[in-house]
Amino acid sequence: MADALDVYRRKRDFARTPEPAGAVAGGDGERRFVVQRHRASRLHYDLRFEMDGVLVSWAVPKGPTLDPSVRRLAMHVEDHPVEYLHFEGVIPSGEYGGGDVIVWDTGTWEPVHTDDPGAAVRDGELHAEVHGQKLRGRLVLVRRGEGEEWMLLHKHDEHAVDGWDPEEHPRSVLSGRTNDEVLADPDRLWRSDAPADRASVSLLPEPLPDEAIDELGALGKEGTWEVFGRTLKVTNLDKVLFPAPPDGQGPPVTKRELLAYTARIAPYALPYLEGRPLNMHRYPNGADAQGFWHKQRPAHAPEWLRCWENPDADEGETTAYVVPDEPAALVWVANFGALEWHPWTSRAESPHEPTYALADLDPGERTGWDDLLTLARLHRTALEHLGVTGRPKVTGRRGIQIWIPVVPGYIFDDTRAWVEKLSRTVGKVVPELVSWKWEVKQRKGLARLDYTQNAINKTLVAPYSPRPSAGAPVSVPIEWDELDDPDLRPDRWTIRTVLDRLAEHGDPFRVLLGSAQELPEIT
Incomplete structure (x- = not known):
């Protein structure tokens, strides 16, 4: 027999998404609500009310407000499980609703003018008194026509605030983080039922x-x-x-x-x-x-x-x-x-399909570390322009690698051709630094932007792998802005120091695990 969450479950692959599968819950206790700020293909806010064992949900493109003069479009979407009340994290790219999510507001609510809010929703009009940390007072949802398009407004009451803009209040009420901070560190969640000193929980x-x-x-x-x-x-x-x-x-x-x-x-x-x-x-x-x-x-x-x-x-x-x-x-x-x-950059079950596109920046005798940083920053700029998620990694030896996660379906010919076009575009900016010759001697000491590593059984050293050199240096993922750190060196960290770095800064590559993406055309 179908239940209220069937549509929700059909849209998601729970082997990939960290979202809860959930089940229809009992209806006892206080009614709760949550608003999640969700950066998917477009920014929107998800407004969810607990009723009949699920979270009845609306997507609000411009977000709810305390301003009674404002009317917001709200699209009625599939019911979500009650466990979604505290979901905060990153839905992988390629999955339904892929993007970063924070719990923007949460609290309790009471239905007004009805003892059966589920029936009120079916009838097309819900009045709700909300008691959140940001939202307070009377919200009204009214269906427009016969479809799923509704209107959301805040009544003129003691909690109304003229000109109130949700974008001026961007932080999570659970973790205090912004969407950018969740995207940068998706390997942590916030346990609202735990004491403050134990509320931040590692997903590692x-x-x-x-x-x-x-x-x-x-x-x-x-x-x-x-x-x-x-x-x-x-x-x-x-x-x-x-x-x-x-x-x-x-x-x-x-x-x-x-x-x-x-x-x-x-x-x-x-x-x-x-x-x-x-x-x-x-x-x-x-x-x-x-x-x-x-x-x-x-x-x-x-x-x-x-x-x-x-x-x-x-x-x-x-x-x-x-x-x-x-x-x-x-x-x-x-x-x-x-x-x-x-x-390998492909998985055993699909050995001919890479999961990463790789750019390998290999210095020459005449190209110093500062030159290599220049090339890496140009790749950073190019990827930002294309809207592509990638992260750099120092190799522990001399170079820098850039890892770009891709959705299933590409073959190595595809990723190799794309990275070649990306790197040749970068190389045109500083042609005095780059050689495209295969033989080292023919490069005359210039750097090589090596796209040929995008091939089956062509492997780049793993993140956090040691390298066979004095002091046991390690290949370490870094943030893009660390390319501007004057103390950065390709062999800066060793097996004796990298664990302290992880404890202090986390893993910059973690964001790649939820960011598989299609590669846009480079013109």
């Missing part, structure tokens, strides 16, 4: 408890380590894998320290690795020795370590890849001697 997987790191530290040169619910045999824990930092500030980095870092960073790095075949750059004798690529999942790998068998593998090619789908898998990879982690 739980980090490894300190006790597990202590257990690793207590082991001898080898042993078994319980980590993320898995038992790993760890070996050669005191072997030096990275030379001491070049500035002499600190000792060399041992395998024990690498494993501890990997366990701590795994919950942050996993969203960019899970579901993807992994190319492992192994240095079992440390970064000072010759490394090699290892792609084949070894026969001795534990059964729980996910494997993807490549149906397109020719004779002599890799037939089975490690797919790190849980934090312990990444710790296993590090224990296997992989100092660098290079996930």
